[in-house]
Amino acid sequence: MILRANNIEFYYDSKQKFKIPDINLDTGEQMLILGKSGSGKTTILNIIAGLLKPRSGKVEIGQTDIYALKGSQFDKFRGKNIGIIFQKPHILVPLTVEENLQLANFFVEENTHLIEPLLKELGIWDKRKAKINTLSEGEAQRVSIARALVNKPKLILADEPTASLDDENAASVVRLLQEQARKYGAALIIVTHDQRVKDHISNQIIIGGQL
Amino acid sequence: MNMIKLSWKYLIAKPLSTGLNILLLALGLAIITVLILIQDQFENKMTKDAEGIDLVVGAKGSPLQLILSSVYHIDFPTGNIDLKDAMALSKNRLVKNIIPLGLGDNYQGYRIVGTNHDYLALYSATFSQGIAWEKPFEVVLGHEVAEKIGLKTGDTFIGSHGIGSSSHEHDAHPYVITGILAPMGNVLDKLILTSIESVWYTHDEEHDHATHEAPVAKKGFPVTDQDREVTALLIQYRNPIAAVQLPRFINSKSALQAASPSFEISRLFELLGIGVKLIQGLAIVIIIIAGLGIFIALFNSLKERKYDLAVMRTLGASSWQLFLHIVLEGVILTILGAVVGIAIGHLFLVILVMQNDQGAISTLSAAVFLKEELWILGYAVIVGILASLIPAWNAYQTDIAKQLTKA
Ligand SMILES: Nc1ncnc2c1ncn2[C@@H]1O[C@H](COP(=O)(O)OP(=O)(O)OP(=O)(O)O)[C@@H](O)[C@H]1O
Numbered sequence: 002m003i004l005r006a007n008n009i010e011f012y013y014d015s016k017q018k019f020k021i022p023d024i025n026l027d028t029g030e031q032m033l034i035l036g037k038s039g040s041g042k043t044t045i046l047n048i049i050a051g052l053l054k055p056r057s058g059k060v061e062i063g064q065t066d067i068y069a070l071k072g073s074q075f076d077k078f079r080g081k082n083i084g085i086i087f088q089k090p091h092i093l094v095p096l097t098v099e100e101n102l103q104l105a106n107f108f109v110e111e112n113t114h115l116i117e118p119l120l121k122e123l124g125i126w127d128k129r130k131a132k133i134n135t136l137s138e139g140e141a142q143r144v145s146i147a148r149a150l151v152n153k154p155k156l157i158l159a160d161e162p163t164a165s166l167d168d169e170n171a172a173s174v175v176r177l178l179q180e181q182a183r184k185y186g187a188a189l190i191i192v193t194h195d196q197r198v199k200d201h202i203s204n205q206i207i208i209g210g211q212l
Numbered sequence: 213m214n215m216i217k218l219s220w221k222y223l224i225a226k227p228l229s230t231g232l233n234i235l236l237l238a239l240g241l242a243i244i245t246v247l248i249l250i251q252d253q254f255e256n257k258m259t260k261d262a263e264g265i266d267l268v269v270g271a272k273g274s275p276l277q278l279i280l281s282s283v284y285h286i287d288f289p290t291g292n293i294d295l296k297d298a299m300a301l302s303k304n305r306l307v308k309n310i311i312p313l314g315l316g317d318n319y320q321g322y323r324i325v326g327t328n329h330d331y332l333a334l335y336s337a338t339f340s341q342g343i344a345w346e347k348p349f350e351v352v353l354g355h356e357v358a359e360k361i362g363l364k365t366g367d368t369f370i371g372s373h374g375i376g377s378s379s380h381e382h383d384a385h386p387y388v389i390t391g392i393l394a395p396m397g398n399v400l401d402k403l404i405l406t407s408i409e410s411v412w413y414t415h416d417e418e419h420d421h422a423t424h425e426a427p428v429a430k431k432g433f434p435v436t437d438q439d440r441e442v443t444a445l446l447i448q449y450r451n452p453i454a455a456v457q458l459p460r461f462i463n464s465k466s467a468l469q470a471a472s473p474s475f476e477i478s479r480l481f482e483l484l485g486i487g488v489k490l491i492q493g494l495a496i497v498i499i500i501i502a503g504l505g506i507f508i509a510l511f512n513s514l515k516e517r518k519y520d521l522a523v524m525r526t527l528g529a530s531s532w533q534l535f536l537h538i539v540l541e542g543v544i545l546t547i548l549g550a551v552v553g554i555a556i557g558h559l560f561l562v563i564l565v566m567q568n569d570q571g572a573i574s575t576l577s578a579a580v581f582l583k584e585e586l587w588i589l590g591y592a593v594i595v596g597i598l599a600s601l602i603p604a605w606n607a608y609q610t611d612i613a614k615q616l617t618k619a
Pocket residue numbers: 013036037038039040041042043044045194614617
């Protein structure tokens with residue numbers, strides 16, 4: 002098992018607790034978390050990603066109980082083992098495409114030599130010196146996928162990666178995510194309410210009731 | 213990629229704000245640099261020029277004027293004194309050595325100073341060409357004078373009356389150059405030196421050829437039976453008691469005035485000090501405003517950057533790295549400001565010196581670097597750290613999940 006998130010409890014307001022199912026994934030396994038807007042998808046993703054401490058329960062990645070990690074150790078672990086793709090591609094604008102990826106390598110103090118192959122596979126190698134604000138939305142989302150993968154994470158988390166894309170781009174982004182996750186042996190969780198994604202991954206859980 | 217490069221990228225992403233902040237800080241630091249450079253060099257030069265001169269005696273008037281005119285050759289003399297009074301003074305047992313000066317003429321703005329060979333010895337002058345004067349109307353040029361007017365030994369010129377350029381020329385006697393001094397780095401560089409006798413004879417109506425060929429006095433006073441005058445006397449004390457007794461003794465004699473160079477210089481610096489303090493205050497205000505500017509720029513940019521900071525955290529950056537990231541931005545800004553400021557300061561001095569090729573300012577050099585300038589760099593770094601501390605602390609506390617869920 003690469004991910005074990007069992008008996009997680011979380012609430013912002015104790016009167017409104019989230020019902021969070023147990024999530025367990027094997028290496029290379031893929032999963033879709035579906036739910037209405039406001040059902041707590043992002044919240045669950047943040048908890049798994051080590052960004053939001055649950056009120057109770059454990060999140061284990063590999064053999065590590067992540068919320069037991071302290072300070073910069075936790076940050077390095079997160080940077081190394083978890084790749085996150087956000088709904089909007091949050092790429093650092095002052096840096097070029099290539100530098101965004103180099104920065105990810107720098108923060109975990111490891112050169113994975115994946116920048117070139119990743120950018121090539123995602124079809125944005127020509128854009129490596131480009132300014133971020135000249136990229137199309139699809140290109141930008143591919144950059145954020147490349148950046149999430151560049152540290153060779155064990156787990157890839159994507160929060161509504163297709164929400165702002167057209168049908169064609171949406172399909173290609175999901176396909177790329179699946180391909181890359183498989184290629185680097187990472188587990189993949191996609192959180193979405195986008196019906197277009199449903200057919201791509203059969204392993205699905207639904208939170209917050211029926212869609 | 214590294215922390216410095218990362219901060220640098222964020223700085224150049226906002227060239228206008230970054231440039232303005234650097235310029236403002238540089239302006240404040242440039243003013244301080246100029247002040248430090250001028251103050252240091254003036255003090256050095258003035259102390260050096262007055263070395264070995266314990267007391268200056270001249271006509272009554274402002275003591276500061278007496279010192280400025282007869283030690284530094286920048287102000288007008290207070291008047292002349294009787295040779296008899298001067299010679300009487302030289303017999304005083306408290307006086308070890310006395311060097312007479314006769315001022316009043318110039319050539320192209322360079323002052324002609326009548327004196328004896330002790331004046332050369334006082335500054336341990338060495339020659340790059342020729343020898344010292346032996347007869348009336350023989351002169352020795354300071355290094356800079358020779359360079360600027362382009363004369364060499366054997367050449368002649370005619371002096372003008374008065375100590376600034378202009379005024380009428382003496383038609384009678386040309387001066388003959390017998391020697392040129394090596395560069396001394398002191399007041400001699402800008403002087404034309406000759407004997408007391410030369411100064412006397414140029415002003416005489418009739419010319420007596422016998423005396424014009426007689427050798428001049430190389431020490432002490434020229435021997436004469438006429439009523440003659442000198443402008444000032446440079447005196448060395450025989451012993452420490454002289455410092456107490458001699459000035460009082462001289463000042464009580466009605467015709468003469470005694471002034472101590474060290475006392476007058478420190479008084480002058482005190483007066484200048486007030487002006488310097490004012491300018492310094494202005495510079496510090498500018499630096500504080502620059503610091504505030506940097507603070508505001510960082511603080512404002514932080515609002516837009518919270519997202520970027522959160523993203524960096526998801527990529528593996530620690531809170532301390534975010535803190536460092538912001539502090540580095542402030543420090544890079546201020547180091548650049550300091551370097552630009554020091555450069556502007558030196559450039560300003562170069563221009564200042566270029567525009568004044570005579571007088572006190574022309575002796576300054578812009579090619580001097582002082583260790584105080586390293587202090588400027590140090591202060592600038594402190595300003596950078598102080599200005600970025602609060603924004604950096606904000607960055608340190610970035611709540612990742614909250615930032616990322618915000619639309
Ligand atoms: N920091 C917070 N403090 C208080 N309440 C919050 C906070 N973040 C989210 N919530 C609330 O928790 C609920 C779940 O939010 P979450 O962002 O997880 O929804 P979501 O399923 O991702 O929705 P969407 O599909 O619109 O992104 C919402 O009702 C939201 O208002």
